Amino acid sequence: MKSIRLNGGYGLENIHVENIEVPTLSAGQVLVKVQAVSLNRLDLMIAQGAFRTSLPHTLGSDATGEVVAIGSGVTHLTVGDRVVTHFIQDWQAGQLQDSYLKNRLGTDVQGVFSEYVALAERALVKVPSNLTSAQVATLPIAGVSAWEALINIGKLQSGQTVLLQGTGGGSILALQFAKAIGAKVIITSGKDEKLEKAKALGADQTINYLAYPKWQEKVLQLTEGKGVDLALEMSWASLEKTVEAMRLGGKIIVVGLLGGADTTLSVFGIMQKALSIHGMQVGSKASFQSMNHAIALHAISPVVDRVFRLDQVSEAFNYLDKGEHFGKVVITF
Numbered sequence: 001m002k003s004i005r006l007n008g009g010y011g012l013e014n015i016h017v018e019n020i021e022v023p024t025l026s027a028g029q030v031l032v033k034v035q036a037v038s039l040n041r042l043d044l045m046i047a048q049g050a051f052r053t054s055l056p057h058t059l060g061s062d063a064t065g066e067v068v069a070i071g072s073g074v075t076h077l078t079v080g081d082r083v084v085t086h087f088i089q090d091w092q093a094g095q096l097q098d099s100y101l102k103n104r105l106g107t108d109v110q111g112v113f114s115e116y117v118a119l120a121e122r123a124l125v126k127v128p129s130n131l132t133s134a135q136v137a138t139l140p141i142a143g144v145s146a147w148e149a150l151i152n153i154g155k156l157q158s159g160q161t162v163l164l165q166g167t168g169g170g171s172i173l174a175l176q177f178a179k180a181i182g183a184k185v186i187i188t189s190g191k192d193e194k195l196e197k198a199k200a201l202g203a204d205q206t207i208n209y210l211a212y213p214k215w216q217e218k219v220l221q222l223t224e225g226k227g228v229d230l231a232l233e234m235s236w237a238s239l240e241k242t243v244e245a246m247r248l249g250g251k252i253i254v255v256g257l258l259g260g261a262d263t264t265l266s267v268f269g270i271m272q273k274a275l276s277i278h279g280m281q282v283g284s285k286a287s288f289q290s291m292n293h294a295i296a297l298h299a300i301s302p303v304v305d306r307v308f309r310l311d312q313v314s315e316a317f318n319y320l321d322k323g324e325h326f327g328k329v330v331i332t333f
């Protein structure tokens, strides 16, 4: 079977489609024929050696397909079920535990970018029936993270305002979820044409952060000087600007570090505004299932920017790396 693997060294040039054996099923496992996968910035980081992953390594955390065989002891899934992978497979519900971080798909263990994957039943979730395979593939990391940040940690309420940074996979799913619950969205991007697309999805206000480097001042103007209730921090390098854009008692959820892992920040604004700053790691299977329920209930259609074929793997990774996309990038098997 074909598999997308990092082999021969780190770097995007070492990502190849290779032929490996179809996995054999163990007790409690399910064999899935993969139909679509989605790329995350995490895959780029792993390919570039950020985790010093041992090689060869099958990449990928997000995959969806159909169950084609079940091992002994499998109780909740059956042949023919449409399923999607759950990234932190040991995190079924409740609080995140240290031990769960030893088994994340594609990070600590082999990934799921293969024609067939054998996974424990707990690492799979049934998919919302209203979505195509390409749309389902967008959910395990970007979708669950957006849901966890907005709903479980951020406790965003109807009528409140959330600030979203950039128009990548996480931000666009967060935009769709926030609008579904009746919140207001201010979204930033470096490109006006992406901001137009965000408006078409329901964004209330948009700001081009390249045209307005002091974009936090625009956020304050747009909120009558009050600031936003919640912000999903994607950059980290510009955290000081996010702090200025917050209302008294607001929450910043640290999702990404697109601007780098370091920042310069005076503690004054955090104290003065009594802000909370909260880190996060995707979410539990229970969170994934709640999100799926909301997707079906509100008929949310995750945005797939481009679908690549398996023979276009290098093109797909380079496309994500350049940040040209709006929403998610998918590869079909």
Ligand SMILES: NC(=O)c1ccc[n+]([C@@H]2O[C@H](COP(=O)([O-])OP(=O)(O)OC[C@H]3O[C@@H](n4cnc5c(N)ncnc54)[C@H](OP(=O)(O)O)[C@@H]3O)[C@@H](O)[C@H]2O)c1
Binding pocket: 040, 041, 042, 141, 142, 145, 165, 166, 167, 168, 169, 170, 171, 188, 189, 190, 191, 194, 234, 235, 254, 255, 256, 257, 258, 259, 280, 281, 282, 320, 323, 324, 325, 327
């Ligand atoms: N903690 C977690 O659990 C978790 C989960 C998922 C993702 N993440 C992290 O969250 C970040 C975003 O993930 P993603 O999947 O949404 O990425 P993505 O699809 O690659 O989107 C990134 C987009 O953000 C914008 N951007 C780039 N640099 C920026 C900067 N310095 N400041 C503000 N915006 C910037 C660009 O959009 P425009 O072209 O519109 O400007 C870019 O296309 C990544 O760092 C990722 O590793 C963390």
